[in-house]
Amino acid sequence: MVQYTKTNSMDILPILQQGVANAVQALYGMEVGAESVNMQSTRKEFEGDYTVVVFPYTKAARKKPEAIGEELGAYLKENIEQVQDFNVIKGFLNLVLSDEYWLTFLEDASTNATYGRQPRNGKVVLVEFSSPNTNKPLHLGHIRNILLGWSSAQLLDAAGYDVKKVQIVNDRGIAICKSMLAWRKFGKAETPQSSGIKSDHFVGKYYVMFEQKFQEEYRFWQHSEQAGSLYKGRKKEEQSEAEFFKAFKNTYFNEYSALGKEAREMLLAWEANEKAVRDLWKQMNGWVYDGFEETYEKLGVDFDKLYYESDTYLLGKESVQQGLKDAIFYQKEDGSIWADLTDAKPALDHKIVLRSDGTSVYMTQDIGTAQLRYQDFGTDRMVYVVADEQDYHFKVLFEILKRMGEPYADGLHHLSYGMVDLPSGKMKSREGTVVDADDLVAEVIAEARKNIEERGELVDMDKPELDEILRKIGLAALKFFIIKVSPKKRMTFNPQESVDMQGQTGPYVQNAFVRIQSILRKAGNASRNFSDYKTIESGEKELLAQIYAFPTVVQSAAESYDPSEMANYCYNLAQRFHKFYHDYSVLRADSEEAKAFRLELSRTVANVLESGMEMLGIEMPERM
RNA sequence: GGCUCUGUAGCUCAACUGGAUAGAGUACCUGACUACGGAUCAGGAGGUUCCAGGUUCGAACCCUGGCAGAGUCACCA
Incomplete structure (x- = not known):
């Protein structure tokens, strides 16, 4: 029988899953993959840290869910050192991990300077975003695009990729x-x-x-x-x-x-x-x-390389000719060249790739530009941050690149996002209802200033320093407001709510960080040795469990190209910290061990918040 | 009309991808230790998850058929 004892505290979840898989095998003779074991964090109304859903094993076990839960729980408690106790409610097995485990985990997480970040994986991913026309200034629609592109790039970087941020500037036409x-x-x-x-x-x-x-x-x-x-x-x-x-x-x-x-x-x-x-x-x-x-x-964004359409608009023609020879495309009598994609898995249509007069269409350029980028960077993946009105275009482009046998074809992704509406309806440049990017940034910063003045905070601070803080707060409000919405959903941008600084907002998350900084300043070099701390409180455990989830969230948000996952995570962590802060005293804890533990816990929360928000392009102020 | 996406509290959004009594914020009402920072916390009220069927131990999520909104179906970009 396998023993699960001393091990890396970061991997408790896979260990529990493997334990369940082994238990099911040993007790009921059923093969299950450890990854398929349904493990979720225990809802707060029940006792426990993680919960196994046992319904999937009822057939093999031929027993009632409650009985299975009892048997699995007993097995896990027996075989996995970190499992201290368990309880079963209906078909749910709640596992209680030992305080020793959580102390070890905090020790490991707090001493890891790059906690949540994956080691370099050697793969190159290119993220294209912004890509404006050069005839007018940037507006709110570009802002959503830029924030999605930037945060996706940061998340992919944190997930271990070598990220190249590029745009294609539509400078001609x-x-x-x-x-x-x-x-x-x-x-x-x-x-x-x-x-x-x-x-x-x-x-x-x-x-x-x-x-x-x-x-x-x-x-x-x-x-x-x-x-x-x-x-x-x-x-x-x-x-x-x-x-x-x-x-x-x-x-x-x-x-x-x-x-x-x-x-x-x-x-x-x-x-x-x-x-x-x-x-x-x-x-x-x-x-x-x-x-x-x-x-x-x-x-606060920058790019590694800009591609200009005036340089690339003739690219792709030769590849199309080659594709014609390879019978990937066909030619009509008038000389125009087409792709027949009617047999694609979700069927697409016929699509022109070169005009009858031999000139390019958009598709031609995109083929050529993708190839150029592969030459430039040797990319394994390419992400295009483009609004959902071009969904069909990218389906076609990706299908064509796949048929052309491009080496990066399986790594192509269209990060499609919904348009931004105003409460009054669609933005229309002709009707002058477009929200200008520069105006917007100025407004949120002005709002932050108004807020801080009303509160009478930071009056002692000199102007450049204060301005820097106001910039961080204002941008946090704006960025968070946009990023927290799942990309593919069309979003309503309410200008009043976008400058809100209370509730589910960027400044709310910043405030949690600032509170922690304040505590740490006051604590000076108080002891951080919490090894004697014995009874972890429930509010503390909630924070630990949330911290534990951070690397998983980084991975998931990166792989699904969804920064809103990270935004929601940061909000939830901040929310739990605010509650913890209210319910427990750090500096005036009952014992030295408790104080040390809470200091270290708080410091780790701050690190995770700062790190997570950085992945969204949001900076943390020390004071606010 | 074909295809794609969306539909969850008055409003803005979540829901660990099929799990427990669908959660937050906001707006409204009520409260919080002479304060480790009140940009906070707690409580109240607010739901036919667009509708109708189906699949199963279990559905906001999967399937079928509708309804509503958006996008797209150019030798435009």
């Missing part, structure tokens, strides 16, 4: 030409410096101006004879004039508009590499990048 054209026509050589406008907002101003001028032109045209006869000739029955012209807008831009024509000509000139247009393009994009950089810095 008709949109940037619109800004360029408006600036050239109406800008009068104005610059961000001369106007005092942040440089990406400056470019955005001209993008908006183009839209306005175009709308003016379009409205004027609608009264022309040409427009009138087009409406009569093409309208669907019952379609009002207003409805018709709303639907006709794109066609008008492409076929009738003078401004549209100029913009398209500019795009052609850009493609023909005309110097004047290229120079203007470089200048305006340069302005945008300066502005973006400032915003990224404020958000």
Whole structure:
């Protein structure tokens, strides 16, 4: 019979699972994998630390669940040193671990500087996020994207991967030409410096101006004879004039508009590499990048490499030709090249990968860019943080890359997330209901300032130090508010609630950390020797069990690309600490051992909170 | 219309992937040691988990059929 005695305190859960598996084998002759043993933490209304669900063994045992629970419990108590006691309620076997075990665990966790982080696994994962267009500033939608990308990258790093953070900058195309054209026509050589406008907002101003001028032109045209006869000739029955012209807008831009024509000509000139247009393009994009950089810095994010669409938009063509030879694609009579994906496991459709005139589509570039990245980094996995409107695109892309036999094809993942709505409904740039990223950051910091002033806290602190704290608090509120929501769900962004600092918020978690720092400062170098502490209280055990779960949460959140798991974990840990703090005194504990134990417990909680929040891109202040 | 995603307290979100009496926050009401920091804690009230069937010891979760919302079905990006 296997004995489970002295062992690594970090692995008690697998040991318990293996114990159950062995017990089931020994008692009922049933083979079960240890991983499949259903082990969960015991609900707080019952006595115990971990709970085994015994229903799965009723068939093999031919006994009542209660009896099975008793037998399994007795076996585990007999064979596993750390199991001190057990009780059975209905089909649930609650295991009580010994205090000695928990003391050992705390000792191990508190002395491990990288607790929760996995050793390097030698694998490279690339995370693509942000990836804005260069015609206007970043907004709330980008913020969700950036926070998801950043936190996923941090989590994967903690899980042992070598992470490369990249973006693909959409720096070319008709949109940037619109800004360029408006600036050239109406800008009068104005610059961000001369106007005092942040440089990406400056470019955005001209993008908006183009839209306005175009709308003016379009409205004027609608009264022309040409427009009138087009409406009569093409309208669907019952379609009002207003409805018709709303639907006709794109066609008008492409076929009738003078401004549209100029913009398209500019795009052609850009493609023909005309110097004047290229120079203007470089200048305006340069302005945008300066502005973006400032915003990224404020958000505390950075990238390892930027890919620019102007460099990559011709990539992939050769691979498509090769794929045609390999019969992965087929060619139509007009010369266009297609992928037939109708036999994919969840069936997809036919998809074009190269136009009849030999030019690229989005898919072509994405194929080429993926290959380029593999050459650059030798990636084992690639994660694309892109909104869920592109779900289908990525299904197709991944299927194609798989058929092309790309070595990283099994490691592709689309981190799809839902759009951000406002309480008033969808964000629409045309209706001016877009929440600007810079404004938002400024607002949450202002709110933090208002809060701290109302409280009269930290009045003694000098300004730069206080500003730094306010930045941490404000950003914590904003980031946590967004990250706590499961990515694939569409979320409602309520501006008032996003600056909340009480309840389930970033500052609430920070406050737990700050309280601990305060205790530790006051404790000075009081004894940390808690080996004589004998009776762990229930509120303390809850914290220990929660700390124990941390590495598992890191692993799970990373592997499922879901930072919200970590956010919820941090909140729960902070919540338990606040309760513990209220129920027990640390510095005035009944005994020296209790004080030492609680100090070390608190310190470990603080470390885990700081570490977990860092994985979300949220920093901890020492005071607040 | 086809396909995909979502639907849980008034509101914003959880639920360890099929486990015990579905949990937090917020808003509302009530309370907390002359305070290891009250950005905290405790209590109250708040539920047909969109609906109807099915699977089983057990379903918010799986299956079938509906309903509602969103997205997508371009030689656009």
